[in-house]
Amino acid sequence: MRLSHYYVPTLREAPSDADLISSRLLIRGGFIRKVASGVFVYLPLGFRVLKKVEQIVREEMERIGCHELLMPIMQPADMWHLSGRWDDYGPDMIKLRDRHKRDFALGPTHEEIITTTLKHELNSYRHLPIVFYQITTKFRDEIRPRFGLMRAREFLMKDAYSFHADNDSFKKTYRAFYSAYSTIMERIGLRHIVVEADTGAIGGSESHEFNVIADSGEGKLLFCDCGYAANDEKAEYAISDSTDTEEPLSLQKVDTPDVKTIEQVARFLDVGRERIVKSLLYKGKDTQMMVLLRGDQELNEAKLRSRTGDQTLSLVPPEEVRSLLGVEAGFVGPIDLPDGFEIVGDFTVKSLGNMIVGAMERDMHYKNARTGRDFIVDRWEDLKVAKPGDPCPKCGEPLKQTRGIELGHIFNLGTKYSQSMGGLFSSEKGEMKPYIMGCYGWGISRTISAVVEQLQDNDGMIWPRSVAPFEIIVLPLPSKDSEAFSFAEDLYELLRSRGYEVLIDDRDVSPGIKFKDADLIGIPLRITLGRSFSENKVELKLRNEPTHMNVDVSGGIEPLLEKVEKLLVTFDPASKERDPS
Ligand SMILES: [Zn+2]
Incomplete structure (x- = not known):
């Protein structure tokens, strides 16, 4: 492609609302343009990258025997009513109404459609197992779309769904x-980490996330050299189920005027935060509970929901606490708690001896409260957010932390959808059974941002060859009537005829602009025909190398072509450290 005739509108400055390095560079490099909050246009360079990511993902899906199909974006509400998600999905789902006043959703995901469509046809064990996938636009009405393509409202995703007669078959898939x-991560050429994940509202029992390692990533990931890795919602730690060894002291009610937060109580009573127990009220559809947690720890709500098996649990807001218990949230505690609340304690509370809790009375706390003596905890669970330094649940060594951008996510759906939507098949014995299903997502458009987040420098993007919009950029620096320019033209044609994807900067602009743009758009290999061409020398430079090398072409072009191939084959900008440690 000739830059003189190609649309690459590079910008000197990024718009002020571009909040991530990838958003800034993709806009400045002329890859994308923002249309509305979380909605983007892919310009020619961006579209080429998108297609390449798509192709890698498609090839790996075909390799494991998945069948590509395409489902509608516009989905009738009835299917979502059947699964119960029309209401459960919440405001992230974009809903619309047609002229006959029928409700539809713009698909955020496709479990409902595929189960409803195929349930009458996949009705025998002979049809199973089978896996379908599609690459299509999805919608999610993010409350605060940000981070460019990373958290867009309209985005391109690959989603796959598998159907199985039994668990062994599911596990294989x-x-x-x-x-x-x-393999997709390896082929793109990214440093990545696979972690265990919470299954959350989508249900099921098993789940892994595939994360690109990047400091800007939203996901906090805990890992250990032994191989254990999980996101912070899921991460566990080695629980020491020890009870306290402290000398019991007698329960004492103390004045704590206007002292409500953990910090205030710690300061007022001159104790460490770990001595104070937070009492949090949670309510679900049919349950209400008090959760006890050490003052220096954070509650992991995903763990609370999965440990108690109630995905509807949410924190009771302060106004409601007051009307429910007649006391401000800051003075709530497990002693004198009215009936009807289950008390669930985090294991770290169990090892406390004499602790401080709210006294269920304004401006009062209890000192030296003890479990078993002053109040009963109904069950002990691991509920806290695991932190770096906590002992690894597998080997006991301290956990480490890194940040990641989630690109892929695989789930065991179990029979959640087949059961609620009537997806049954007749087994070998002739019984009607619900399928076991799996679902497997990959963010195609978000991959573009993730690559840039991991691979860039002060001058611009650094595309790995696998998804680079072009592999080579040829820069003739002297004027159009020079020998160097016509050599560049010939070289451009020759490289193209050998199957390379080549850009030539044949614009009538200064060398400075050519160098700046080539670095900004991040083409892996730059071939420059500059001053040294009068000595038959051509400059080759990889995008991530600080210096160039000269290749002599006085004896012919073959040595140059060999060098080009060798440099491209070994180009691996992420290779410096492939491991998160
Ligand atoms: Zn470990």
């Missing part, structure tokens, strides 16, 4: 996806 997703 799950493992195949696990390895296909790892």
Whole structure:
């Protein structure tokens, strides 16, 4: 492609609302343009990258025997009513109404459609297992779309759904996806980490996330050299189920005027925060509970929901606490708690001896409260957010932390959708059974941002060859009537005829602009025909190398072509450290 005739509108400055390095560079490099909050246009360079990501993902899906199909974006509400998600999905789902006043959703995901469509046809064990996938636009009405393509409202995703007669068959497919997703990361050429994840509202029991390692990533990931890795919602730690050894002291009610937060109580009573127990009220559809947590720890709500099996649990807001218990939230505690609340304690509370809790009375706390003596905890669970330094649940060594951008996610859906939507098949014995299902997502458009977040420098993007919009950029620096320019033209044609994807900067602009733009758009290999061409020398420079090398072409072009191939094959900008440690 000739830059003189190609649309690459590079900008000197990024718009002020571009909040991530990838958003700034993709806009400045002329890859994308923002249309509305969280909605983007892919310009020619961006579209080329998108297509390449798509192709890698498609090839790996085909390799493990998935069948590509395409489902509608516009989905009738009835299917969502059947699964119960029309209401459960919440405001993230974009809903619309047609002229006959029928409700539709713009698909954020496709479990409902695929189960409803195929349930009458996949009705025998002979049809199973089978896996379908599609690459299509999805919608999610993010409350605060940000980070460019990373948290867009309209985005391109690959989603796959598998149907199985039994768990062994499901596990085989799950493992195949696990390895296909790892291969996709390897093929793109990204440092990545696979972590265990919470299954959350989508249900099911098993789940892994495939994360690109990047400091700007939203996901906090805990890992250990032994191989254990989980996101912070899921991460566990080695629980020491020890009870306290402290000398019991007698319960004492103390004045704590206007002292409500953990920090205030710690300061007022001159104790460490770990001595104070937070009492948090949670309410679900049919349950209400008090959660006890050490003052220096953070509650992991995902763990609370999965440990108690109630996905509807949410924190009771302060106004409601007051009307429910007649006391401000800051003075709530487990002693004198009215009936009807289950008390669930985090294990770290169990090892406390004499602790401080709210006294269920304004401006009062209890000192030296003890479990078993002063109040009863109904059950002990691991509920706190695991932190770096906590002992690894597998080997006991301290956990480490890194940040990641989630690109792939694989789930065991179990029979959640087949059961609620009537997805049944007749087994070998002739019984009607619900399928076991899996679902497997990959963010195609978000991959573009993730690559840039991991691979860039002060001058611009650094595309790995796998997804680079072009592999080579040829820069003739002297004027158009020079020998160097016509050599560049010939070289451009020759490289194209050998199958390379080549850009030539044949614009009538200064060398400075050519160098700046080539660095900004991040083409892996730059071939420059500058001053040294009068000595038959051509400059080759990889995008991530500080210096160039000269290749002599006085004896012919072959040595140059060999060098080009060698440099491209070994170009691996992420290779410096492939491991998170
Ligand atoms: Zn470990």
